[in-house]
Amino acid sequence: MLRYLRHAPKMWRSEVNDAVVARLAPTSHETALDIGAGIGAGTMAAVKSGSRVVAVEPTPYMRRILQLRCVLARVGDRVRIVDGTAEATTLDADTIDAGWAVNTMHHWTNLDAGVAELARVIAPGGRVLLVDEDFEDPTHPDFESFGSKRADDHSHHFPTVDPKVVEAAMKHAGMTVTFAGHDSIAGRPSIVVEASHGSDQASA
Ligand SMILES: C[S@@+](CC[C@H](N)C(=O)[O-])C[C@H]1O[C@@H](n2cnc3c(N)ncnc32)[C@H](O)[C@@H]1O
Incomplete structure (x- = not known):
């Protein structure tokens, strides 16, 4: 818990989450999915854009903070907070139009299971954006405080x-x-x- 509390200000709101939500641009007619939502940086950015958001988060106190945040922001039923993981969201199949994960992929315990679960819940034509900041890149602004120590952090199942x-x-x-x-x-x-x-776009 203390590990996350140190980063609470950056997890409340972050430019990376804002940019990810802007890139996916969920509309007011869509349901978005924030995988490993934390205390809701991405969720709150998306709900401001008008979409419904399902915030999947395995850590109980994170869910409680996000719940409080939703009450304070009066989002009503536009945010659903779910106890789940990338590997097991508990969501129904084909129910999500736009899904993202910010700085959670390195926590996933089973990459193939997480990706298979994404493919199951994302509706045909839906879009996905997975982003992990590369704290091990010396040009990252937080490299000195975070990235250079990360190899010793055994909570991460694969550091990069x-x-x-x-x-x-x-x-x-x-x-x-x-x-x-x-x-x-x-x-x-x-x-x-x-x-x-399931779209026909060419792979880059
Ligand atoms: C660094 S925080 C990022 C939170 C949020 N996405 C953000 O950008 O502020 C990592 C989050 O991943 C969650 N997490 C841990 N294991 C997970 C898993 N297997 N699937 C999804 N999320 C997981 C943690 O509980 C935590 O909230």
Whole structure:
């Protein structure tokens, strides 16, 4: 818990989450999915844009803070907070139009299961954006405070996510990958995988 509390201000609102939601641009007619929502940086950005959001988060106190945040922001039933993981969201199949995960992929216990679950819940034509900031890139603004120590943090199942491995898993699960590699998100070096479900777009 203390590990996350240190980062609470950055998890309340973050430019990376704002940029991810802006890139996916969920509309007021759509249902979005925030995987590993934390205390709701992405969820609150999306609900402001008018969409409904399902916030899947396995850590109980994070869910409680997000619940309080939703009450304070009077979002009503537009946010549903769910006890789940990337690997097991508990959501019904084909119910999500736009899904993202910010800084959670390195926590997933089973990449293939997480990707298969995404493919199951994302509706045909739905879109996905997975982003892990690359704190191990020396040009990342938080490299000194976070990235250089990360290899010793055993809570992370793999310290650096390989976008090509994620891409292969997504293709295997029937997703169309439009980008998998390193990119700058809100000026921060990041590992990015962007995909859609069942569309005919060419793979980049
Ligand atoms: C660094 S926080 C990021 C939270 C939020 N996405 C953000 O950008 O502020 C990582 C989150 O991943 C969650 N998490 C841990 N294991 C997970 C899993 N297997 N699937 C999905 N989320 C997970 C943690 O509970 C935590 O809220």
